[in-house]
Amino acid sequence: MSTSTAPAAAPAEQATDTRSTVPQRKVRGRGERGRAASLASHGVLSVASLVALFPVAWLVYLSLGPDKDDYLHPGGIWSKMTLDNYTFVLQHTNFFDWLKSSLIVSLGTTVIGVLVAATTGYAVSRMRFPGYRKLMWILLVTQMFPIAVLIVPMYQILSSLQLVDSYLGLVLVYCSTAVPYCAWLLKGYFDTIPFEIDEAGRVDGLSPFGTFFRLILPLARPGLAVAGFYSFITAFGEVAFASTFMLSDTKYTFAVGLQSFVSEHDAQRHLMAATAVLVAIPVSAFFYLVQKNLVTGLTAGGTKG
Numbered sequence: 001m002s003t004s005t006a007p008a009a010a011p012a013e014q015a016t017d018t019r020s021t022v023p024q025r026k027v028r029g030r031g032e033r034g035r036a037a038s039l040a041s042h043g044v045l046s047v048a049s050l051v052a053l054f055p056v057a058w059l060v061y062l063s064l065g066p067d068k069d070d071y072l073h074p075g076g077i078w079s080k081m082t083l084d085n086y087t088f089v090l091q092h093t094n095f096f097d098w099l100k101s102s103l104i105v106s107l108g109t110t111v112i113g114v115l116v117a118a119t120t121g122y123a124v125s126r127m128r129f130p131g132y133r134k135l136m137w138i139l140l141v142t143q144m145f146p147i148a149v150l151i152v153p154m155y156q157i158l159s160s161l162q163l164v165d166s167y168l169g170l171v172l173v174y175c176s177t178a179v180p181y182c183a184w185l186l187k188g189y190f191d192t193i194p195f196e197i198d199e200a201g202r203v204d205g206l207s208p209f210g211t212f213f214r215l216i217l218p219l220a221r222p223g224l225a226v227a228g229f230y231s232f233i234t235a236f237g238e239v240a241f242a243s244t245f246m247l248s249d250t251k252y253t254f255a256v257g258l259q260s261f262v263s264e265h266d267a268q269r270h271l272m273a274a275t276a277v278l279v280a281i282p283v284s285a286f287f288y289l290v291q292k293n294l295v296t297g298l299t300a301g302g303t304k305g
Contacts, residue, residue: 056280063273071269085274095275097250098257101167102236103282105253108171109235110228113178117227118220120179121186122212126198136187139180147240158245165247173245174235182227189223190216225290232286254279 033041062070063085065077089095120139124132154173155164163169193216201211217224239255246252252260258279261272 059273060277063270063277065270068268068270085270089271089275089278094249094257098252098254101251102253104167105170106232106235108167109174109178110231112171113175113182113231114224114227116175117179117182118186118224120183122190122216125187125190136184139183142180151240151244155244164245165251170242170245173241174238178231178234182230185227186220186223189220193219229290236283
């Protein structure tokens, strides 16, 4: 009996050993990219990053040239780099007046614009009053008019209100541009916040304003960060309105102050480049403060509404 079972066990064991030596093929999970696709995507992103960073690096490089015509021969800047352009801009121009004006206008636009846009977006998201849909479409239509068409009527309005050459007038003008977009953005974000939170606030005795300020706004912080960043950038880099409504040299913003380096017969591009680099510092600082909430705010508002 032992001699008849031993030959049968040997082939079975041999077959098991043969199957164990066959290499197992790795099955790629759903959504997992292969090595070639990963290398290609990293390569494309690297090229895109270089394309985005090259103008900034080139501007910094040109700002180190001591002569206004160095941009025509950029290769010679390397041997004579200097920080004299920055020293001249800080000491012999109205740089700090431009900085003060830009911060007043930009921060004022951010605070007022985000507050108005948040209340508008929340009202349309939560309340059903006559014409609430038309209100949002009207806000969208206001974005279709070019700046050249709006300058004349806005100047007449500000002149009648005696707000020409004033920070408040320019802030209100920028709010007319920032509020429609921010209202749409925040309306979509408020739609993602459950209605039960509003009901819980009312059960606890909060008024609609109390519910909005104490419960909804803290939850909408990412959306508010995106709206604030958009409002700040809109006011900080705008030229047409600022150059039209601001008449005093000391009230120029950075965007208008940069034009003082270019005249009909002269162009001090080395000083303009140095000023542009300095101008980017406040924007970069503001971006650093809100960047944690930017991605969340940009994506959450598009999930509903």
